[in-house]
Amino acid sequence: MIALPVAAQQYRSQVQEVPTEEAEKTTREDLEQQLEQGGGSDYGRALTLQHLAGLAAEEGDLAKARGYLERAIALEALAQPATDEMRANLAQLQAAAGQYREVVETMQPLIDRGADAGAVDAQAWLALGNAHAQLGQWDQAVAPLERASQVGSRDEGLYRLQLAVFMEAGRFDAAAGALDELVKLAPDNKAYWLQLAAVNTRRGADAEAVSALEIAQRRGMLDTASERLQLVRAYLESGAPYDAATRLSDWMASGRIPTSAANWRLLASAWTRAEEFARAIDPLRRAAEATGDPQLYAQLGQLQMDLANWPAATEAFERARAAGDIGADTGSLLLSQGLAYYQQSKADLARGAFESARRYDAVADLAGQWVEFLDARPPGLEPLAMQGLAGAGKASSPTTTSGEGEADSDVAATDGPDDTGAAPMPAGVPDTGDELTPVGAVRAGNADGSIPTWRGGLTPDRAPPGYESGGRVVDPFAEETPEFVITRDNLDQYRDLLSAGHRALFERYPDYRMPVYPTHRTAAYPEAIYRATLANQRRARLEDPDSLVGARLGFPFREPETGVEVLWNHRLRFRSNDIWVRSDEAVVRDDGIANVQRRVEEVLFGYGNLSAPAGIGENIIAYYLMSLDDNGRRKGSVLVHETMNKRRGERRIWASVPGAMRLFRVPPIGYDNPRPSTDGLMYLDQIDMYNGSFDRYVWRLVGRKEMIVPYNGYRLQDPDLSYQSLLQPGHPDPGEMRYERHRVWVVEATERGGENHEFGTRIFYIDEDSWSILMVDNYDKAGNLWRFQEGHAVQYYDLQLTYTGPVFIFDLKDGRYFATRLTNEAPGVFYNTGRYQPGDFRPAALRQRMR
Incomplete structure (x- = not known):
């Protein structure tokens, strides 16, 4: 509760029936006697009671002052502004006496009427907000406290009360605003900076949380390990794991944050999220050794696998199994251990691990696929090293690389005459010197003209009207009608032109038909x-x-x-x-x-990428990620690295199981x-x-x-x-x-x-x-x-x-x-x-x- 000083001058009416000097000479007893005699109008009695309230307040008799104001308000004789003023004064007196329910009742008419914030003194709004807070009515306390700041109350007490109310009401944006004012009023108060960071984290404003803690750090206020760890975690939440890792590493090295197992683990997580995987190895190993936690050894093994450190991975997995039971994750560990053995060409150990993993339902299918793969694998085809597969550093930028040998001579000698009788090549299409298109199709049409000559295809300069760049493609043939429709009745006439699949659809479904349109050879390439x-x-x-x-x-x-x-x-x-x-x-x-279900696919091509053409010998065709989408959330993903030469590196596949926050390697x-x-x-x-x-x-x-x-x-x-x-x-x-x-x-x-x-x-x-x-x-x-x-x-x-x-x-x-x-x-x-x-x-x- 905030103590509210009461000054008698606040309770004097600005409207008097007698001059002020004469009023001030009148004693409290005289005024009370006049009231007992019952003379005058209600208006006059209301003014007298208001004046008596002021005198009682001067004498320190706040109970009497409250009584006089209550009687004056009950007469309903004064104009609305004067009545509002009396209610505001009465509310402050009630607040001073701890009468919080009475404060609410006194101010309620102003709330019901939607009175402007400036209609009464800011202290009255503050008293009402405080009363609601004291009664645990946090949501109702918000509006009067906001009005209090609107009409000029800017003291630290107001913002502290606002902070408490806004936090209890779940109004974190408003709480951050109150803290912004508090750090302006008291910039040397460390608690305000720490609270500001915590509230910003709570409302998802991670960058603002980091900013508050960095200011506190520059002011020398983060003088405990827990406060420094708050800054480290804020860096992580804001998407700056590298800053978190470097700061934590420095503080642990200097002793300003203890080198505990929990902090080693936090450091490993930070380096991993920064994709500095090699730096994550040592802190994760220290955390595992300090606790003997099999889960940490399992994580260490997975991290070693990400770096293609296969012997170190198998050692970590063995220590995980020796350290104790890891419950439902045992199957995943065995699956990973089998893969690590496989990459070391230890087929028997790999098969043993995969066979053991088959006993666990979550990974049984994947483990079984690996066993089948090992059984079917051609002899002598050994796995190749995959250094850098998961990244030994930050993601690299795409680069344009030259190929080997003839990589710079992709322009073939095509200056010879075109003696095929086909149409000349359009602009931008190299002349091939033969009867084929540049990609190998027959340029000419067929004998009856139902297949036309290829004349360059449908290119950007031939885009149909209505197409907008970046939008959906527009049908260039929307106005066309079928030349004929194949049905079951005329099927024999076209049977030789149809696949077995189409013929089967006609046989199974009497209503099936195929509308056949004019042929357009639209295919075109850069x-x-x-x-x-x-x-x-x-x-x-x-x-x-x-x-x-x-x-x-x-x-x-x-x-x-x-x-x-x-x-x-x-x-x-x-x-x-x-x-x-x-x-x-x-x-x-x-x-x-x-x-119907949603699907998201993301592909980066290595081969055929015009912005970053791969050189001859580079083995990646494409990186492919497919996820089933459940209202914007991934419900399971498959990651594929598609390769061009199996001898130099096989296709690599990972899958996530819905509900499990990890990946599994697939054969x-x-x-x-x-x-x-x-x-x-x-x-x-x-x-x-x-x-x-x-x-x-x-x-x-x-x-x-x-x-x-x-x-x-x-x-x-x-x-x-x-x-x-x-x-x-x-x-x-x-x-x-x-x-x-x-x-x-x-x-x-x-x-x-x-x-x-x-x-x-x-x-x-x-x-x-x-x-x-x-x-x-x-x-x-x-x-x-x-x-x-x-x-x-x-x-x-x-x-x-x-x-x-x-x-x-x-x-x-x-x-x-x-x-x-x-x-x-x-x-x-x-x-x-x-x-x-x-x-x-x-x-x-x-x-x-x-x-």
């Missing part, structure tokens, strides 16, 4: 991709199906001779420098009920492992139509073929098209689809002897103009058509690339289908964002984002 593709003809080759060498930037095989070479062109097709995608996907049951396999959250309808190697290894199939290049394929499907990305309308039972709404006649490469993949995959045979149909897989027929081991993939190609004319989306996977046995890359009701796909560096895709960086 000039750098064309020239690099021409140069790759002289140097790209396969050491084995999964090991490509000599390719840079463009398509590796302009004139493929094998099925694997065609699939490599798909894998390395230009897809921009980086991608951020927020799309949707849905499992659609045979009754049409669709389970470098995909194959027919079901992709999570697809209800078993998609295997991992079906992502991006096909992204798997090539070792389980024999790949036969059948040749080129004219077919009716999904193409220029802009309508399927229209935000006005709802999922409810599109995703119908059995198949999407055929009226929204667009099919055209194009030439495709046909590749047949048959299961290699001794290998195993749920799909015995797969037939791929790859667009000749873009090398995008448009369709896949997938057969079971008995030779029955099982699942059909259909990717709807769209030319992003603003970026000069072709991408498939949406993609549908039909289960022709049970009637369900899976739709992915849906963007109608989602933000969509954003290319060339410039937001990523390779360090952003390190496992440690993902762990930071999972916090």
Whole structure:
């Protein structure tokens, strides 16, 4: 409670019926006698009582003063301003007597009437706020205390009371404002600076918290270890872990913060969050040794793995197991230990650790995959060192590197005459000197003109009206109507132009149809991709199906001779420098009920990156991160480092389990492992139509073929098209689809002897103009058509690339289908964002984002 001084002068009316001198000569007894005689009006009696209150206050009889004011107010004879003044005075007298409920009752009419803050003295508002606080009515105390400061009360007592009330009421922004005033009034009061930092942390203003503590530090006020640790933690909360680590390290070295196990652990965390992983090793080791905590040894092992210190990692994991039980984390530890042994080529120890991990439900599936991988691994194929994989320092910036040998001679000799009879190359497209486009498609159209000559594709200068840079692509063919529609009735007329998957959809669904539109060869790429593709003809080759060498930037095989070479062109097709995608996907049951969920994908390309072209011999194709999105929160993530040469370094995969704040290493396999959250309808190697290894199939290049394929499907990305309308039972709404006649490469993949995959045979149909897989027929081991993939190609004319989306996977046995890359009701796909560096895709960086 704040003591309120009472001065008699405050209670004298400014309106008197007699001159002041005469009033002052009148004694209190005279006035009381006049009241007893009952003469005069209520107005006069109210003034007399007001005057008596002033006299009583002068004499120190505050109880009498309260009584006189109560009687005067009850008469309701004075004007509103005078009555408000009396209520304000009475409230202060009641506050001085500790009559807090009476204070509230006295001031309530002003509150009910919404009286202006300036209607009464600031001390009255202060008395009301204090009364509410004394009664524990924190929310009601806020408004009168704010009014008190508005009308001129600026003393330290007011702001201290405001601080207490605002904190109790959960008004942390207002509490920070009160503390700002307190540090101005009393800048040498350390408690105010520490409180200001704490309140700013509480309200999420981490930078302001650091600022307050730094000022206190410069003033020499942080003179205890706990206060210094408050600054260290503020640095961490504000996203400045390097500052936190260096400050904590210096203070521990100088003895100003004790070298306890807890502080070693805090220092290790700070260095780790700063991505100074090597510096985190020693403090984490000290913390583990000081406590014998098996969890700390497990963390030390994981950190050593991040640095690819495999022997040190296995030692730390052994000490963790020897130190005691770590409960539910035992399976994760065994899984990590197995990987550390595997990286040291200790296959038997690795298998033992993985077999032990299989006993723990949380990691049983992953451990089982590792055992299967070790059993299937070709002899002599040893794991390679992965130094710097998780980062031995801060994230590096993208750099432009030159390749080896011919890296600077990507411009092929193309000055020869064009004697093919095809149309001349448009501006920006190098003349190839043959009948093919720069990426290897046949330039000429077909005999009946249903496939036109390629004339450069759909480029930025040919963007349709209405397109705005950076926005969604606009359908350039929105006004077109189908040339014909294929139905079950006329199917035989077009059967030879259709995939087995499309024919099966006609057989299963009587209402299925395919609207076929005029063909537009829209595929186009940047000039750098064309020239690099021409140069790759002289140097790209396969050491084995999964090991490509000599390719840079463009398509590796302009004139493929094998099925694997065609699939490599798909894998390395230009897809921009980086991608951020927020799309949707849905499992659609045979009754049409669709389970839609959100998905976020982030990709930084190493190969085909025009801003930072990788040199020949660099092994990263792309860094890929996919997360299922639950209202802005990650519900599980997969991180992939996709490599180009398996002999020099295999694909590396990490996964997070929903609810667990850590990553698990996954074997470098995909194959027919079901992709999570697809209800078993998609295997991992079906992502991006096909992204798997090539070792389980024999790949036969059948040749080129004219077919009716999904193409220029802009309508399927229209935000006005709802999922409810599109995703119908059995198949999407055929009226929204667009099919055209194009030439495709046909590749047949048959299961290699001794290998195993749920799909015995797969037939791929790859667009000749873009090398995008448009369709896949997938057969079971008995030779029955099982699942059909259909990717709807769209030319992003603003970026000069072709991408498939949406993609549908039909289960022709049970009637369900899976739709992915849906963007109608989602933000969509954003290319060339410039937001990523390779360090952003390190496992440690993902762990930071999972916090």
